Amino acid sequence: MIKYIQRKYYIEKIKPYIDKNIIKIIVGQRRVGKSYFLHQIKDEIKRKSPDANIIFINKELYEFRKINDYIDLMEYVNAKTIFGNNNKIFIDEIQDIKEFEKALRSLQAENKYDIYCSGSNANLLSGELATFLSGRYIEFKIYPLSYNEFLLFHNLKNTNDNFNKYLKYGGLPYLKNLLLQDEIVYDYLKNIYQTILLKDVVTRNNIRNVAFLINLSEYIAENTGNIISAKKISDFLKSQKINISINIVLNYLNYLSNAFLINRVKRSEIGGKKIFEIGEKFYFNDNGLRNSIIGFRPNDIAKILENIVYNHLLFLGYDITIGKLNNKEIDFVCKKNNEKLYVQVSYVLSDQKIIDREFGNLLKIKDNFPKLVISTDKFKVQTYEGIKHINIIDFLKS
DSSP states (O other): OHHHHHHHHHHHHHHTTTTTTSSSEEETTTTSSHHHHHHHHHHHHHHHHOEEEEEETTTTGGGGGGOOOOHHHHHHHHHHOTTTSEEEEESGGGEEEETTHHHHHHHHHOOOOOEEESSOOTTTTTTTHHHHHHTSSEEOOOSSSOHHHHHHTTHHHHHHHHHHHHHHHOOOGGGGGGGGOOHHHHHHHHHHHHHIIIIIIIIHTTTTOHHHHHHHHHHHHHHTSSOOOHHHHHHHHHTTTTOOOHHHHHHHHHHHOOOOOEEEEEEEETSSEEEEEEEEEESSSSSSHHHHOOOGGGGHHHHHHHHHHHHHHHHHHHHHHHEETTTTTEEEEEEEEEEEEEEESEEEESHHHHHHHHHHHHTTTOOOOEEEEEEEEEOOEEEEEEEEEEEEHHHHHH
């Protein structure tokens, strides 16, 4: 049996769909623990149904090298199926199988398989694939470790020092096997970063200008949490005597986003339905990967904290945009189940001017949904005209 630390949050989310005739698709960045999560689901099933017939395919293993397309997949599954038994299919990194959706549709239609798949590309079920499998699947996103999970995996207590380790090294699960030291951790993270670029971006999208792709990811790392547009990037490159069209910039940003290396966040009008097409913010799916690209710098602490808060809000299941209210900006407008949460992130509320800015922007919003200011301050303003202030560690622990 494979040893792992159970990620209970995700297990609880997928439990209602176990044994249901709907395909479960697990997506997320490479090395966030999708394979281990599939094993956790498998073990959960075996506990309840010891006689279940498990068909497990991991496309990263040599033994499955001959499963290249949907025909190979169908032949393998049929050979492993026990008719009249409880058949469970697990396929890890399914995007490496050509036209896999044809096999999934056929297997699901037979109504004798409980199907689970994982993939490392956000376009796994987009466009034609989504139409082909419409109504036949449900998607679950796996993220790097939350702060609570980070403490659990590394057997650490909640202290400022350990919080700083989380800021520096991020939440890729395999780090629990390494000493949390800069040279060791960043060597590992740089290898993961290069693997994501080469396997999930360059090879998948037939990219020729790899140098530009690397420069673009570095640019995003430098400007984490800043308003960015493709034109702004293109103009910057022209100032460096590099001529790259806006369309190419947009395509490359999409490739990085589809590989889950970065997340793009659009701006929305508060009080209205308008989504602004120009100017977005980008955050890294894992803070440690960002730091491995450009280094962990104390001057970037505000960007890093904002990235951490954004990732935690994603983990909690919120849909997030950047709020625009006239000439003011709200860091995060979060929506879930017809409810909203407005969030401002600040490094420290060091003077009245900063307090007035962070709380003042939220006070201009005239609805009654919760509003929250998050900072590293321990004891500052608990509430300010009804707006709650919370320490960032308390927020991540909640």
